[in-house]
Amino acid sequence: MDIQGRAAIVTGGGTGVGAATCRLLAARGCHVVVNYSRSVDAAEAVAAECRRSGVEAVAHRADVSVDADCAAMVEAAVARFGRLDLLVNNAGTTEFVAHDDLAGMSEEAWDRIMAVNLKGPFLCSRAAMPHLKADGGGEIVMTSSVAGLAGTGSSLAYCASKAGLNNLVVTLARVAGPEVRVNAVAPGFIDGEWLQQGLGDAYEAVKAMYAAQALTGRVSTPEDVAAAIVGLVTGSDQVTAHVVPVEGGALHHL
Known part of the structure; x- marks a missing residue:
């Protein structure tokens, strides 16, 4: 897709990967x-930055769950843009709970993680679908995680x-095509505030461990992930129903 003059929604667009994507x-x-x-x-600041690029941009509050x-x-x-061509389902949440601490994962936290990370992308995609199918078709890109591929991450609920x-990427792509392509990126360790807050004093050590596992020798930045998201949108129209890891090859570390 040529995105010049098109219109997008980026959920969780005020910080991290979402902000870089915007x-x-x-x-x-x-x-x-x-x-x-x-x-x-943060969202208002990102919208202002976007407007300085010569496009229309607006911050909008919504709980995707x-x-x-x-x-x-x-x-x-x-209503604002007269069209909708791209939906980036990027909003996400987690709780940092050791996988073997089954009692430590509260029902409330489990439900919130599932509501934002899984139900939210479905609800946003359902609302957007009629508009994405108009005007020659559109795109949906999910921000997933290697946690969903390898079963390692901040908590069992997050991985699940x-x-x-x-799975939603594949099943949704079947019903959205041929007008709408649906794909996902699956980042690994992302250098930034989210993991800094979650890992605390262990952040630098964990970052170094993942950098050593990456075949590129470093962890990803929000900008790396944003480039992968936009690359899926602007690349081949034959790519749909796929989850693309963005982890420097760390999944293939031996």
């Missing part, structure tokens, strides 16, 4: 809705939610 889309001439749930100041919020966000995007999301 900035890259805007630099390529794509109008953007910068979705946020709590980070209003709430159906009405998803529907309202899509309608607001179409991303595994479910990977």
